[in-house]
Amino acid sequence: MHAAHNTPGTTEPIPVLHVDDVHKSYGRHHVLRGACLSLAAGHLGGVVGENGSGKSTLLQMLAGQLAPDRGVIRRPADFGYCPQRTVLHPAFTVQQHLRFFQVAYGLQNLDRADHLMDILGFTGYRHRQVSTLSGGTQQKLNLTLALMHDPPLLLLDEPYQGFDWETYERFWELASDLKERGSSVLIVSHLAFDLTRFDQLWHLRDGQLLNGTHAEGTATNREGR
Numbered sequence: 106m107h108a109a110h111n112t113p114g115t116t117e118p119i120p121v122l123h124v125d126d127v128h129k130s131y132g133r134h135h136v137l138r139g140a141c142l143s144l145a146a147g148h149l150g151g152v153v154g155e156n157g158s159g160k161s162t163l164l165q166m167l168a169g170q171l172a173p174d175r176g177v178i179r180r181p182a183d184f185g186y187c188p189q190r191t192v193l194h195p196a197f198t199v200q201q202h203l204r205f206f207q208v209a210y211g212l213q214n215l216d217r218a219d220h221l222m223d224i225l226g227f228t229g230y231r232h233r234q235v236s237t238l239s240g241g242t243q244q245k246l247n248l249t250l251a252l253m254h255d256p257p258l259l260l261l262d263e264p265y266q267g268f269d270w271e272t273y274e275r276f277w278e279l280a281s282d283l284k285e286r287g288s289s290v291l292i293v294s295h296l297a298f299d300l301t302r303f304d305q306l307w308h309l310r311d312g313q314l315l316n317g318t319h320a321e322g323t324a325t326n327r328e329g330r
């Protein structure tokens with residue numbers, strides 16, 4: 106369980122994730138132009154935007170994989186990051202991946218990972234090599250590896266891509282469970298439906314994060330792909 110902290114003398118919770126005036130360019134391509142957001146403890150936040158709007162760039166910066174050109178990013182040292190592309194080794198089994206990450210995270214056991222596998226419905230694949238798994242099952246493992254150390258902040262890039270409907274529903278049950286445990290979750294997606302599930306929502310448009318609840322324009326493609 107993770108506790109929400111308050112600013113001394115106020116009841117305002119300190120945001121778990123704080124982004125202020127972040128800019129990022131690739132050469133002359135100015136992708137982020139002063140992006141700002143604050144995600145509260147125990148909140149489920151969503152960033153939606155069309156293909157190529159800069160969602161993955163933003164998340165890579167939040168995860169510390171990419172440096173912003175300018176601006177401030179504050180987050181806890183301990184967080185989980187589920188990138189859009191899986192970072193799995195095709196020759197190793199599911200169980201071997203869990204063991205590697207258990208050591209890396211310094212976990213006593215795999216109880217939480219087992220629970221997550223159960224919720225996502227892939228315990229039967231424990232001894233299968235990653236190269237033999239479907240894309241959806243690889244994504245379930247990717248997600249489990251990001252969540253198994255129970256961090257206070259989760260950064261998830263298109264976490265439900267490749268999921269069937271039942272798994273998609275289970276994913277949202279899992280997200281509610283994480284909230285109840287006090288974790289904050291930030292999900293980026295180009296899919297602009299189910300927006301009412303989020304406590305906080307931003308639209309990434311023209312390099313800026315706009316507060317909002319409307320999904321107009323998110324299904325189109327900036328790059329003509």
Ligand SMILES: Nc1ncnc2c1ncn2[C@@H]1O[C@H](COP(=O)(O)OP(=O)(O)OP(=O)(O)O)[C@@H](O)[C@H]1O
Pocket residue numbers: 131134136154155156157158159160161162163295328
């Ligand atoms: N390493 C890079 N070098 C140059 N340009 C890049 C690089 N990474 C991303 N871009 C460009 O930056 C823009 C934002 O890309 P990004 O992947 O962050 O968008 P996205 O919103 O996550 O897209 P999608 O929904 O398709 O995953 C795109 O125009 C992309 O082509």
